[in-house]
Amino acid sequence: MKHAMLDILVCPMDRHSPLEIHVCSESGGEVVEGALYCTECSRFYPIIEKIPILLPDDLRDARLDADFVARNRGTLPSKITDKP
Numbered sequence: 508m509k510h511a512m513l514d515i516l517v518c519p520m521d522r523h524s525p526l527e528i529h530v531c532s533e534s535g536g537e538v539v540e541g542a543l544y545c546t547e548c549s550r551f552y553p554i555i556e557k558i559p560i561l562l563p564d565d566l567r568d569a570r571l572d573a574d575f576v577a578r579n580r581g582t583l584p585s586k587i588t589d590k591p
C-alpha cells in the first residue's frame with residue numbers, strides 16, 4: 508500500500524478519516540504489512556501483502572485478524588495487540 512492511499516481511506520464503520528498508520532514492514536516505499544487504526548472507534552484494519560483490508564465487523568475474518576496480530580505483536584502498539 509502506498510502511503511498516499513491514506514488520503515482516500517476511511518473507516519468502514521463510521522467513515523472516520525484520516526486513519527493512523529502503523530508500519531510493520533515496508534518495501535520500495537510501500538507498506539507491505541501494517542495496520543490502519545481508527546481513533547474514532549478504536550478498530551484496526553490490517554494491511555497484508557500491501558493490501559489494506561477495510562471490512563465492516565460482519566465481514567471480518569477473526570482468524571485472519573488473530574494471525575495478523577500474532578505475527579506482528581513486536582511492531583504494533585498495544586492498543587491494537589491487546590484488544591479482546
Ligand SMILES: [Zn+2]
Pocket residue numbers: 518519520521522523545546547548549550
Ligand atoms: Zn472507526
